Amino acid sequence: MIPGSQSLLAYESAIRLAAFGAVIAAMVLWELAAPKRRLSHGRGARWPGNLGVVILDTLIVRILFPTAAVGVALACEQRGWGLFNAVALPWGLATLASVVLLDLAIYLQHVLFHAVPALWRLHRMHHADLDIDVTTGVRFHPAEIVLSLLIKFAVIAVIGAPAAAVLIFEVLLNATSMFNHSNIAMPPAADRLVRLLVVTPDMHRVHHSILRRETNSNFGFNFPWWDRLFGTYRPEPAHGHQAMTIGIENFRDPSELRLDRMLLQPLRPEPDKTPMLRKEPRPASPSRGEDGRPRA
Ligand SMILES: [Zn+2]
Ligand SMILES: [Zn+2]
Numbered sequence: 001m002i003p004g005s006q007s008l009l010a011y012e013s014a015i016r017l018a019a020f021g022a023v024i025a026a027m028v029l030w031e032l033a034a035p036k037r038r039l040s041h042g043r044g045a046r047w048p049g050n051l052g053v054v055i056l057d058t059l060i061v062r063i064l065f066p067t068a069a070v071g072v073a074l075a076c077e078q079r080g081w082g083l084f085n086a087v088a089l090p091w092g093l094a095t096l097a098s099v100v101l102l103d104l105a106i107y108l109q110h111v112l113f114h115a116v117p118a119l120w121r122l123h124r125m126h127h128a129d130l131d132i133d134v135t136t137g138v139r140f141h142p143a144e145i146v147l148s149l150l151i152k153f154a155v156i157a158v159i160g161a162p163a164a165a166v167l168i169f170e171v172l173l174n175a176t177s178m179f180n181h182s183n184i185a186m187p188p189a190a191d192r193l194v195r196l197l198v199v200t201p202d203m204h205r206v207h208h209s210i211l212r213r214e215t216n217s218n219f220g221f222n223f224p225w226w227d228r229l230f231g232t233y234r235p236e237p238a239h240g241h242q243a244m245t246i247g248i249e250n251f252r253d254p255s256e257l258r259l260d261r262m263l264l265q266p267l268r269p270e271p272d273k274t275p276m277l278r279k280e281p282r283p284a285s286p287s288r289g290e291d292g293r294p295r296a
Helices: 005-033 042-064 066-079 091-115 117-127 134-138 142-159 164-182 188-194 200-207 225-229 259-267
Strands: none
Touching: 005 066, 005 134, 005 164, 042 134, 042 142, 042 259, 066 142, 066 164, 091 117, 091 142, 091 164, 091 225, 117 259, 134 164, 164 188, 164 200
């Protein structure tokens, strides 16, 4: 164990909370100063649910897993479990490789949540937001959060990720998720440059499109490389960022934005298959839009 790594555990929640507070405040200010799209439902209708669920998620995770993912990494380190605890690599290299591998795992997990019907029931709540802004980046069902944390524990144990790498990854993932869900207008040249390294809001917004082929693209949260590598990259939405429809076909009533409705969504019937297993709707006709719904 590297000296001082136990103290990571003591400061883990404070570091994460401080980073969360700083990033959400910065993104809200950016959204107010330079918004990308006009929100169709406004903050008053969406924020209580989205912020309510992140508070609930945090409490549930703290109660169930008080030592969090960093604690799992420290336990594996002490027992010599996992690749990087068995193979002697320079600490910096093991940290960098762990962050990249954890991000690949999150990408694959996201694809899985779109492919398996029971998992889509949990993940679809993230997609049911009728607008997309910084708070969408923390809008995940508690069951999805717990399940993805268990998957993360397993990945940490297999790769033997250093505790610092786990903390860096968790702070990074939380920050980039809030960044790439933000309703901010970035100059196209800046977007192209940033998109080489980090998933940008214009890239992730495509994933929140109501069109299935767009929902099934741009699964990355941190690094944009996995989508390009595995052929799921889609640079722009077909209807453009202003005209595209955000959300999924079901749960379009504004009452679905309430916290209680959000929490019960996984129990409600799924009338259709998961986005990954669905066929594209019939080609657009004059009376039907590309999403298969009658045109207004
Ligand atoms: Zn998704
Ligand atoms: Zn998203």
